[in-house]
Amino acid sequence: xxxxxxxxxxxxxxxxxxxxxxxxxxxxxxxxxxxxxxxxxxxxxxxxxxxxxxxxxxxxxxxxxxxxxxxxxxxxxxxxxxxxxxxxxxxxxxxxxxxxxxxxxxxxxxxxxxxxxxxxxxxxxxxxxxxxxxxxxxxxxxxxxxxxxxxxxxxxxxxxxxxxxxxxxxxxxxxxxxxxxxxxxxxxxxxxxxxxxxxxxxxxxxxxxxxxxxxxxxxxxxxxxxxxxxxxxxxxxxxxxxxxxxxxxxxx
Amino acid sequence: xxxxxxxxxxxxxxxxxxxxxxxxxxxxxxxxxxxxxxxxxxxxxxxxxxxxxxxxxxxxxxxxxxxxxxxxxxxxxxxxxxxxxxxxxxxxxxxxxxxxxxxxx
Numbered sequence: 632x633x634x635x636x637x638x639x640x641x642x643x644x645x646x647x648x649x650x651x652x653x654x655x656x657x658x659x660x661x662x663x664x665x666x667x668x669x670x671x672x673x674x675x676x677x678x679x680x681x682x683x684x685x686x687x688x689x690x691x692x693x694x695x696x697x698x699x700x701x702x703x704x705x706x707x708x709x710x711x712x713x714x715x716x717x718x719x720x721x722x723x724x725x726x727x728x729x730x731x732x733x734x735x736x737x738x739x740x741x742x743x744x745x746x747x748x749x750x751x752x753x754x755x756x757x758x759x760x761x762x763x764x765x766x767x768x769x770x771x772x773x774x775x776x777x778x779x780x781x782x783x784x785x786x787x788x789x790x791x792x793x794x795x796x797x798x799x800x801x802x803x804x805x806x807x808x809x810x811x812x813x814x815x816x817x818x819x820x821x822x823x824x825x826x827x828x829x830x831x832x833x834x835x836x837x838x839x840x841x842x843x844x845x846x847x848x849x850x851x852x853x854x855x856x857x858x859x860x861x862x863x864x865x866x867x868x869x870x871x872x873x874x875x876x877x878x879x880x881x882x883x
Numbered sequence: 884x885x886x887x888x889x890x891x892x893x894x895x896x897x898x899x900x901x902x903x904x905x906x907x908x909x910x911x912x913x914x915x916x917x918x919x920x921x922x923x924x925x926x927x928x929x930x931x932x933x934x935x936x937x938x939x940x941x942x943x944x945x946x947x948x949x950x951x952x953x954x955x956x957x958x959x960x961x962x963x964x965x966x967x968x969x970x971x972x973x974x975x976x977x978x979x980x981x982x983x984x985x986x987x988x
Binding site: 692712730744756813820823824828834840846858865 | 890892894897908909922923926931934974
């Protein structure tokens with residue numbers, strides 16, 4: 632039961648409820664991330680196991696989780712380090728795989744325009760596929776800006792912690808994990824479910840279909856550049872679908 | 884060059900990617916095409932990533948290629964009517980069973 636003090640009478644309701652509101656939003660963000668952890672933790676375990684079975688020092692392999700913080704690029708980096716590829720090749724490969732983060736940056740930037748430099752730096756560092764997805768969903772809901780930013784941070788921090796732990800467990804347990812479970816397929820299956828949920832209209836469906844097709848065809852492109860090409864193609868497909876729909880509607 | 888240096892350079896570049904457009908669009912308005920495209924990045928990017936992960940290199944037999952596709956079909960179908968973890972809970976057994984049946988011992 633809140634006690635009535637002179638300060639609480641004078642202060643506006645938003646000032647006195649700001650703290651608990653923010654805390655609630657942090658928690659709601661963390662909760663929103665939990666389903667993702669089902670897919671993400673196995674991926675982290677797989678990366679940890681890959682590190683333990685490679686010639687890469689365990690500490691460096693685990694540190695990719697915090698320094699690079701993007702699973703597919705981490706896996707490629709560990710793999711290429713293990714095979715003794717030239718450093719410049721490894722760096723370029725990791726960066727090309729992670730080029731999609733520029734697209735994520737552009738999309739979520741729209742929601743971060745009123746935030747501080749500090750928030751933007753931390754929030755950007757934490758930006759990766761699951762935090763991007765949960766963040767974009769959260770920003771679609773109504774609510775004060777502060778609570779939505781807190782929602783993103785709650786989700787993103789939860790992901791970060793779980794990721795570091797998952798890789799750590801994978802590194803220490805090593806090949807003790809069962810291979811028959813095909814844990815490496817958990818993430819793509821999770822992505823499939825997310826695509827189904829997010830493709831709510833026709834342009835989105837075309838974006839997904841074109842993205843998948845171009846990605847498959849583009850697998851022969853050097854250094855995994857097929858991903859960013861596929862994303863560009865999908866966005867173009869969505870734009871064309873939108874344009875076709877509006878021109879249909881404007882016809883008498 | 885030690886692994887650490889490679890990792891740190893890759894990580895620094897990755898962080899610059901992450902903050903790139905956030906920094907560019909901090910003060911000004913984003914171009915309209917970006918605002919329109921923002922909602923399509925998730926279905927496109929995730930479909931592309933999933934497609935690559937679920938495909939197998941050429942030369943693998945049907946037994947290797949089919950189980951991920953079967954699992955993906957099951958997952959997608961279940962996802963139409965329920966949450967992502969539920970869809971995953973349906974897709975994983977499909978993956979394990981089809982793998983056990985189709986790949987040679």
